[in-house]
Amino acid sequence: MPEEDEGAAAQTICGPPLPPPPPVFCPPPPVQSKSKFFKTVADNSDPSVGGCEELKRLIVNQQERFGGNLKWLLYNQHIPSLIQDGPQCGLVALWMAGGLLSNKQSVTLDYIVQVATSRGYTIHGEMFSADNMSYLAEEVFGCDCELLTGGMEGENRDRILGQVTAGLPVLIPYDEDFNHEPCQRDGHRAHWAVISGALLGMQNGSFNSDPEIPRLFQPPSSPSALNTGDIEQIYLIAKQGKSLRYQLWEYGSLSHSNNQLLHLDPKRTCDGNVYVVPAGGVQAGLCGKVLLLKQSEQ
Secondary structure, eight states, X not given: OOHHHHHHHHHHHHOSOOOOOOOOOOOOOOOOOHHHHHHHHHHTSOTTTTSHHHHHHHHHHTGGGSOTTSEEEEEEOOOOOOOOSSSOHHHHHHHHHGGGSOOSSOOOHHHHHHHHHXXXXXXXXXXXXXXXXHHHHHHXXXXXXXXXXXXXXXXXXXXXXXXXXXXXXXXXXXXXXXXSSEEOSTTTTEEXXXXXXXXXXXXXXOOEEOSSSTTEEEOOSSGGGOOGGGEEEEEEEEEETTOSSOEEEEHHHHHHHHTTOOSOOHHHHTSSOOOOOOTTHHHHHHTTOEEEEEEOOO
16 A cells, blocks of 8 residues: 555544543622622611601702702601512512501511511512501501502592601502603502602791701691692602612502503513412502501500
8 A cells, every 4th residue: 555545544544633532611600689789788788778868858959850840848758778689579568567556565577578478479579469568567567457449549649648748658559660660651660669758838827937948848747737739739758679679650650550550561471480379460569559567556
């Protein structure tokens, strides 16, 4: 056999060279979840964040939003902040609302989750039923809970204002925008917030000026002395489970958001999880519903 043929035969027998082994990738270290991170931030945050001083700074920084010809009355009772872990917005809002109720025992979020799960109100922390939220609030806090239907306007407006000016909490479902403020997404961004107070723009009335903030006045000592017919503008003071801070929401914006909760987010219907949704869906469970919590009269 010629010399070149022998080389060709040897190449055929040996075959092409083997490819190099694939690189070995080490698994990345576990990443702390966003909710866990924010819980750590909350535990180590400045105690003034989320408090009354922080609320007054918010009002000062946003004074251009408020009509200059009005007298602004600030009603608010401080509530603690808590960051939710997963779809627990309603349960976290309820825990925060409990800070304004007189309770002999401290109620933890874990206990609220345990009761809600055992009663079949939730699986993952979701709360798509205002009725179930009412039952849960009364059980875990021993309070009275009034369920308003038909939205936030009309007679319900006076009921809500009477609640917050008396220093009592309101729980409201709404659609949450990227900045946590109310929006209108047909219920696809359904979320819960707790209302702890209000900033009321009054056309008439004699009030004492706040010594620190221009155009801010001290409300009358008795809520019954407030003439709601003189109110020109309303901002509600809200907290929810994705931020430590207070927010000021225009009343009409939250009212519109609360009154258009119609459908479950399509992403939830195909995410492989099962959720507790009442008969009639999100519309029957949340749309136009508001909860007023107060100490039990028994």
